[in-house]
Amino acid sequence: MSDAVDGTLLIIGGAEDKQGECRILKEFIRLTEARGGGIVIMTAATQYPEKVSSEYINIFKRLGADKVLSLDISSRRQAQRPETKEIILSAGGIFFTGGDQLRITGILGGTAADWALHEAYRRGTVIAGTSAGASVMSATMIVGGDNDSPPQQSTISMGPGMGLVRGVVIDQHFAQRGRLGRLVAAVAQQPATLGIGLDEDTAVVINSKGEMRVLGSQTVTIVDCYGCEHTNISEAEPRQPLALTEIKVHILPQGYGFDLQERRPILKDEDEAQ
Amino acid sequence: MSDAVDGTLLIIGGAEDKQGECRILKEFIRLTEARGGGIVIMTAATQYPEKVSSEYINIFKRLGADKVLSLDISSRRQAQRPETKEIILSAGGIFFTGGDQLRITGILGGTAADWALHEAYRRGTVIAGTSAGASVMSATMIVGGDNDSPPQQSTISMGPGMGLVRGVVIDQHFAQRGRLGRLVAAVAQQPATLGIGLDEDTAVVINSKGEMRVLGSQTVTIVDCYGCEHTNISEAEPRQPLALTEIKVHILPQGYGFDLQERRPILKDEDEAQ
Numbered sequence: 048m049s050d051a052v053d054g055t056l057l058i059i060g061g062a063e064d065k066q067g068e069c070r071i072l073k074e075f076i077r078l079t080e081a082r083g084g085g086i087v088i089m090t091a092a093t094q095y096p097e098k099v100s101s102e103y104i105n106i107f108k109r110l111g112a113d114k115v116l117s118l119d120i121s122s123r124r125q126a127q128r129p130e131t132k133e134i135i136l137s138a139g140g141i142f143f144t145g146g147d148q149l150r151i152t153g154i155l156g157g158t159a160a161d162w163a164l165h166e167a168y169r170r171g172t173v174i175a176g177t178s179a180g181a182s183v184m185s186a187t188m189i190v191g192g193d194n195d196s197p198p199q200q201s202t203i204s205m206g207p208g209m210g211l212v213r214g215v216v217i218d219q220h221f222a223q224r225g226r227l228g229r230l231v232a233a234v235a236q237q238p239a240t241l242g243i244g245l246d247e248d249t250a251v252v253i254n255s256k257g258e259m260r261v262l263g264s265q266t267v268t269i270v271d272c273y274g275c276e277h278t279n280i281s282e283a284e285p286r287q288p289l290a291l292t293e294i295k296v297h298i299l300p301q302g303y304g305f306d307l308q309e310r311r312p313i314l315k316d317e318d319e320a321q
Numbered sequence: 322m323s324d325a326v327d328g329t330l331l332i333i334g335g336a337e338d339k340q341g342e343c344r345i346l347k348e349f350i351r352l353t354e355a356r357g358g359g360i361v362i363m364t365a366a367t368q369y370p371e372k373v374s375s376e377y378i379n380i381f382k383r384l385g386a387d388k389v390l391s392l393d394i395s396s397r398r399q400a401q402r403p404e405t406k407e408i409i410l411s412a413g414g415i416f417f418t419g420g421d422q423l424r425i426t427g428i429l430g431g432t433a434a435d436w437a438l439h440e441a442y443r444r445g446t447v448i449a450g451t452s453a454g455a456s457v458m459s460a461t462m463i464v465g466g467d468n469d470s471p472p473q474q475s476t477i478s479m480g481p482g483m484g485l486v487r488g489v490v491i492d493q494h495f496a497q498r499g500r501l502g503r504l505v506a507a508v509a510q511q512p513a514t515l516g517i518g519l520d521e522d523t524a525v526v527i528n529s530k531g532e533m534r535v536l537g538s539q540t541v542t543i544v545d546c547y548g549c550e551h552t553n554i555s556e557a558e559p560r561q562p563l564a565l566t567e568i569k570v571h572i573l574p575q576g577y578g579f580d581l582q583e584r585r586p587i588l589k590d591e592d593e594a595q
Contacts (some may be wrong), residue, residue, distance in 0.1 A: 117339050195469070195521050197496040197540040198572060216339060222471040225499020227542075231572060246471050246562075266471040266562045268501075277588055280572075288520075288540040288574040292586040298505060300553075300562040312566040314551050 060245025084139025085114025092146025128320030143180025334519025335452035358413025359388025366420025417454025516544030
C-alpha cells in the first residue's frame with residue numbers, strides 16, 4: 048500500500064455492467080461526489096480515445112454524474128503540459144479505461160501527469176481503472192500472458208506499473224479467461240506480493256487504510272503465496288510448469304473484503320457488524 | 322481411497338500426447354506389463370467406439386504393447402454378459418477413453434462389468450481413464466459445468482461416479498478450460514473432499530497406499546478446502562457467486578506427488594530420496 052494517502056482506489060476486472068444496474072460505475076460516481084469535484088476519463092490505454100471517452104461520458108451522464116470530461120492523453124508531450132496536470136489535480140475522480148496497460152505507463156510514466164496523479168491520490172482523489180486500467184494500479188504489473196494455461200514463467204510478462212498500490216499484482220477478466228496460472232506465475236516470482244484476480248463486472252474499493260471491499264456480480268480471487276513451502280521457480284526452465292505448494296486462496300464475492308495489511312479476508316457479517 | 326486394493330489408477334486430464342514422447346500412454350503400458358496381462362480399451366464413454374478404439378489400439382501397438390483389445394460396451398445388456406466380465410477380470414490394464422462420463426456410469430453402473438472392474442482393481446489391475454474416463458474414477462463425479470467461470474452452485478452438476486477412488490473429485494482439461502471455479506464449487510459442497518484438477522497431457526498415478534505422483538507436460542492442481550474457515554454455500558442462491566476463505570492450493574508438475582491420506586504434497590527431492 049502507498050503510505051499516507053487519502054485517496055480511494057476502485058479497481059475493476061473489465062466488462063463492468065454499463066446497461067443494467069451499473070453497480071460499479073454508480074459506486075464510482077458516489078465516491079467521486081463524496082470527495083467533491085468532477086469526473087475525468089483517462090483514455091491513454093486505448094487507440095480509440097474519442098470512441099471510448101464518448102461512451103463513458105454518456106454512461107456517467109446517464110447515471111447522473113454532473114461534471115464529466117475526458118482527458119485523451121496520447122503523447123508524452125501532452126502528458127507534460129501544465130493544463131493536463133491542473134485537470135488531474137482538480138478532479139474528484141479519475142477513471143482509466145481499458146486498452147493496453149503499456150500505453151498507460153509508456154505515455155504517462157514519469158511525466159507531470161504521472162506526478163499529478165499520485166499527488167491527487169495522496170490528497171484524496173478517487174482513482175478508478177478497468178481492465179488495462181486495473182492492471183496498471185500496482186507497482187509491478189502483468190503486461191501480458193497466456194490465458195487458460197498452467198503457471199510457467201514463459202507464459203507471463205511483467206513490468207513496472209503506476210504504483211498506486213504496492214505489494215500486490217492485479218489481474219483482470221480473471222475467471223472468464225482462466226488466469227489462475229498466470230497470476231500464480233506472477234506471484235511466485237516474489238511470494239511477498241499478493242495476487243488479486245478480478246472477475247469481469249467485479250471491482251475492489253481500496254481505502255486509505257488498505258482495506259479492500261468487493262463489489263459487483265462475480266468474485267475476486269486472492270492468491271497468497273506468502274506461506275508457500277516450496278517452489279521450483281529458480282530451477283525451472285521458462286516453459287517448464289511451476290510447482291508451488293501451500294498457496295492460500297480466498298474467493299470473495301460482493302460484500303466480502305480483504306485487509307491488505309493483515310493479509311486476511313473480511314467476512315460479510317464481520318463487515319456488517321462494524 | 323478404496324480400502325484393501327492392490328490395483329493402480331492412472332488418471333489423465335485428457336488430450337494426452339499420442340504423437341511425440343507419449344509419456345503417459347507409455348507409462349500405462351509399463352504399469353500393465355508389470356502387472357501382467359493385456360490391455361483392454363473401454364469405449365463406453367463415446368458414441369464412436371469403433372473410431373476411438375481403433376485409434377488407441379494403433380497407438381498402443383505402435384508403442385510396443387503386446388496384447389491390446391477393445392471392449393466396446395454400448396448397452397447395459399452387454400455389460401451384464403459373462404464374457405464381458407471375464408475379459409475385464411483377465412486384463413492387466415483397462416483404459417477408459419474420453420466422451421461423456423454419464424455414458425460410462427449409465428451403461429456400466431451396477432452391472433457385472435462394474436463388479437468385475439472393482440474386483441479386477443482390487444486384485445491388482447491397472448485402471449486408466451482420460452477426460453470423461455478420468456472424471457468417473459471418483460465416488461462423486463463432476464458431470465458438467467461452466468468453464469471460465471467463478472464458483473457458483475448453478476455452474477456445476479455432479480453425480481455418482483464409479484467410485485474407484487474415494488474422498489476426491491477429479492476435473493480434467495483443468496487449466497486449459499479455466500476450471501478452477503467449477504472445481505471449487507464441487508469441493509465447497511463437502512470440504513472433506515479433495516479437488517484434483519488435471520491439466521491436459523498430465524496424469525496422476527495412484528498406488529494402493531493412496532500415494533499419487535504426477536506425470537506429463539503440464540500440472541495437477543490440488544484444491545483442499547478442508548481447512549476453509551468460511552463459506553456462504555448454504556445461504557447463497559444458485560447463481561450467486563460463492564465465497565470461500567483459506568482454500569489451500571498446491572500446483573504440482575511431473576516429479577511431484579501428493580499423499581491422499583495425509584493430504585500433503587510430496588516434493589520432487591523428497592520423492593527421489595525415497
